[in-house]
Each structure stands twice: as C-alpha cells, then as structure tokens.
Amino acid sequence: xxxxKIAVLGDRESVLGFKALGLSVFPAETxxxxxxVLHRLAKEDYAVVYLTEQYAAQMxxxxxxxxxxxxxxxxxxxxxxxxxxxGMANVTKSVERAVGADIL
Amino acid sequence: xxxxxxxPTRMELTRLKGRLKTAxxxxxxxxxxxxxxxxQFLDVVRENRALRKKVEEGLMRAHGSxxxxxxxxxxxxxxxxxxxxxxxxxxxxxFKNIMSVNVPEYRFKTRSDxxxxxxxxxxxxxxxxxxxxxxxxxxVFQDMxxxxxxxxxxxxxxxxxxxxxxxxxxxxxxxxxxxxESIKYISMKLDENERASTIRLMKVKDMLLKQAIEEQRAADxxxxxxxxxxxxxxxxx
Numbered sequence: 033x034x035x036x037k038i039a040v041l042g043d044r045e046s047v048l049g050f051k052a053l054g055l056s057v058f059p060a061e062t063x064x065x066x067x068x069v070l071h072r073l074a075k076e077d078y079a080v081v082y083l084t085e086q087y088a089a090q091m092x093x094x095x096x097x098x099x100x101x102x103x104x105x106x107x108x109x110x111x112x113x114x115x116x117x118x119g120m121a122n123v124t125k126s127v128e129r130a131v132g133a134d135i136l
Numbered sequence: 137x138x139x140x141x142x143x144p145t146r147m148e149l150t151r152l153k154g155r156l157k158t159a160x161x162x163x164x165x166x167x168x169x170x171x172x173x174x175x176q177f178l179d180v181v182r183e184n185r186a187l188r189k190k191v192e193e194g195l196m197r198a199h200g201s202x203x204x205x206x207x208x209x210x211x212x213x214x215x216x217x218x219x220x221x222x223x224x225x226x227x228x229x230x231f232k233n234i235m236s237v238n239v240p241e242y243r244f245k246t247r248s249d250x251x252x253x254x255x256x257x258x259x260x261x262x263x264x265x266x267x268x269x270x271x272x273x274x275x276v277f278q279d280m281x282x283x284x285x286x287x288x289x290x291x292x293x294x295x296x297x298x299x300x301x302x303x304x305x306x307x308x309x310x311x312x313x314x315x316x317e318s319i320k321y322i323s324m325k326l327d328e329n330e331r332a333s334t335i336r337l338m339k340v341k342d343m344l345l346k347q348a349i350e351e352q353r354a355a356d357x358x359x360x361x362x363x364x365x366x367x368x369x370x371x372x373x
Contacts, residue, residue, distance in 0.1 A: 036227040052270045054224035080284045105288035130297040
C-alpha cells in the first residue's frame with residue numbers, strides 16, 4: 033500500500049501554485065465539475081484531496097460522504113479569495129459530534 | 137415501563153441472568169473505550185485547530201504572493217512557467233491503530249531533496265513574486281500534509297466516539313434496565329407460583345384430614361350402634 037497520490041482541487045488560480053510542488057492539480061471551473069472530479073479521484077488512488085473552501089461550500093454532501101472513509105481525506109484549504117471559515121467550523125463540528133457539545 | 141413478554145421459567149431466568157452479566161461487562165468495557173478515545177480525540181483536535189490556523193495563514197500568504205505574481209505576469213506566461221513541474225511527490229500511507237480505529241499516517245517522498253528544485257522555470261522570464269509564492273507554498277506543504285493526517289484522524293475518531301457513545305447509552309439506559317426488569321418479573325412470578333403450590337398442598341392436606349376424621353367418626357358410630365349403645369352417650373353401653 034504505497035505510492036498514493038495527492039490531489040488539489042479548486043479554481044484555476046487557487047491551485048496553480050501547487051503544481052510547482054509536484055502535486056496533481058485539478059482545476060475545476062464550476063462546483064458541478066468539482067463534484068465529478070472528486071468522485072473520480074476517490075475511486076483512484078488519491079490519499080489526500082485538498083479542496084478549496086469556495087467549492088466545498090457548494091458541495092457539502094459530497095464532502096460529507098468521504099468523511100468516514102479512510103481514503104481519500106478531503107481537506108479544505110482557503111482559496112485565493114480567502115478563508116470562509118468552513119474548515120475551522122468542520123473541526124468544531126467534529127468535536128460536537130464526538131462530545132455532544134463544543135467544549136473547546 | 138417496558139412491556140414484558142418473557143416466559144416466567146427457571147431456564148429463561150438463568151439465560152437472562154447470563155445476558156445481564158455479559159451486558160454489564162460490555163458496558164464497562166465500552167465505557168472505558170469511550171473515555172480513552174475521548175482523551176485521544178481531544179489531543180488530536182487541539183492540534184488540529186492549531187495546525188489549521190497555521191496552514192490557513194501560510195496559504196493566504198502564498199496566495200497573496202501569487203496574486204501579485206499574476207498581476208505582474210501574463211496569465212499565459214504564469215501557466216507556462218508552472219506547467220511542467222520538476223519536483224514530484226510520492227505519498228506513503230501507513231495505518232496506525234488507535235483503540236481499534238485505523239487512522240492513516242502519511243509520509244511523503246520528494247523526487248529530489250534539493251530545495252532549489254521546486255522552481256520549475258527559468259528565473260529570467262518570471263517575476264520574483266512567483267518565487268515567493270512557490271517558496272511559501274513549499275514551506276506550508278509539510279504542515280498541510282500533517283494537517284491532512286490530523287484532520288482525518290480526528291474525523292475518524294469522532295465517528296468512532298459517536299458510535300461508542302450510542303452503544304454505551306443504549307446499554308446503560310435501555311438494555312440493562314430492561315433485563316433487570318425481566319429478571320425481577322420472572323423471579324416474582326416464580327416465587328408466586330411456589331407460594332401458590334404450597335397453599336394448594338396445605339389445602340389438600342386439610343381436605344384429606346377432614347375426610348379421614350369423618351370416616352373415622354362414621355366407623356366409630358357404626359361400632360357403637362353395633363353394641364346397642366347410643367352415639368350421643370357412648371358411656372351408656
């Protein structure tokens with residue numbers, strides 16, 4: 033079980049820079065496109081998918097679907113327009129899910 | 137009060153008592169599991185928060201440099217510069233077991249260790265801001281990977297904790313009281329049956345005794361009559 037890949041999914045300008053690092057970059061023009069790409073990546077051997085928050089906001093159900101799966105780990109990152117706070121909210125949500133209340 | 141539909145038999149009672157014991161042991165174990173998971177989870181989640189903050193800040197800085205670079209360069213030029221990366225990353229994923237929850241551990245290998253290798257373009261035709269942007273991204277990437285690991289771990293742990301908590305509560309507030317109720321019902325019923333049969337035996341004994349006495353009296357009367365006496369005055373014989 034090795035040689036997994038890392039994908040970056042988001043709008044073109046937000047993800048272009050990751051290409052220099054050698055990550056697999058998937059620019060998507062719309063949230064719909066991002067959804068299909070995400071499902072395709074989940075079937076292939078991508079262990080980590082970084083997704084910009086701007087798209088994640090429009091595809092919550094798709095992101096939630098992979099929450100309890102071992103792969104891929106869908107990690108939200110702020111896009112070029114800035115952070116929407118969804119990533120942080122998700123951390124709080126998982127605390128609430130586990131503990132029953134936000135205790136941090 | 138739950139509806140009781142169990143057979144009030146001794147066998148059912150033994151079976152229920154066994155089940156109750158198992159349930160109580162399971163409840164204790166699950167409670168311990170939940171507590172330990174919670175402890176691990178809180179550690180992970182604290183780190184998750186700190187790391188996410190750090191990554192988001194780092195990325196915003198990188199995006200800032202990137203925006204400047206894209207303002208200084210034409211978008212075709214920018215894309216061309218980044219189109220063919222020199223560096224490539226391979227991810228190695230192993231699993232760690234935290235309280236029977238499999239969580240991933242990532243380790244990444246870069247094709248070359250040379251830090252200068254991350255710039256896939258010549259410096260002549262590109263702006264310095266692009267270097268900054270790529271540099272900032274490279275700097276934050278290590279944390280991003282760690283964030284991925286931590287965040288996935290916390291998600292998986294949260295799911296497991298939720299499941300365990302439900303099980304603990306179901307056992308504690310539904311299953312165990314129900315079984316205790318059934319056991320109480322059966323033992324009461326059995327006691328009641330026992331009392332009923334004791335009483336029945338006593339009654340039968342009384343009846344038999346009465347019958348025997350009556351028979352004895354009748355026999356006595358016959359005997360007295362045979363000797364010409366009178367039953368009311370046996371002494372007159």
